[in-house]
Amino acid sequence: MGVFLAKKLRCGFACQQAGVGLIEVLVTLLILSTSLLALGAMQTRSLQFNQGAYFRSQANIFAYDILDRMRVNVVNLKDYDSALINVPENTAPVLAPLAAADLHAWRRNISAELPNGKGGIDCDDLTKICKLTIEWDELNSTGNAAEDKTTFTYSARL
Structure with missing residues (x-):
């Protein structure tokens, strides 16, 4: 009989x-702490992605908002091209300030x-196709604007 077996028979379960x-x-604490850190990092990234999706949704809403305003004033479509709007001599004075007020708002x-x-708008009078560009800074993990610029571009025919 081997030494191990003889010792086991002599001690029974008390020696185990x-x-x-x-x-x-x-080892268990190491695995648990690593898992909790990974879970926290995943939650932080989830919040960042959620904020980015919110900004894209807002940009989409703003694009549809100005397009609806432009459809009302489609006669003066070219007035929506820039923030500095000069009222052309041949336009009705009531409609040109409407474009300026729409752009400002x-x-x-x-x-x-x-x-x-x-935000910027580029319209073609002949084809009535307008290109809207909305640009913003993404937020980093501290909530400050990062160097990453996001650009939302939308083209529509009015």
Whole structure:
């Protein structure tokens, strides 16, 4: 009979290890802490992606907003091209300020809702196709504007 078997027969169950060793506890704590850190990092990234999706949704809403305003004033479509709007001599004085007011309100909303938000419009009078561009800064994990610029471009025929 071997030494191990003889010792086991002599001690019975009393000689066997009872409980958990310190190494097993440390390994378990290491795995648990690593898992919790990964879970926290995943939650942070999820919040960042959620904020980015919110900004894209806002940009989409702003694009449809100005397009609806432009459809009302389609006669003066070219007046929506820039923020500095000069009233042409041959246009009715009532409609040209409408384009200026629309652009001002649209850009004010963009800058209020999007970090460092900017909006621009380029319209072609012949084809009546307008290209809207909305640009903003993405937020980093601290909530400050990062160097990453996101540009939302939308083309529509009015």
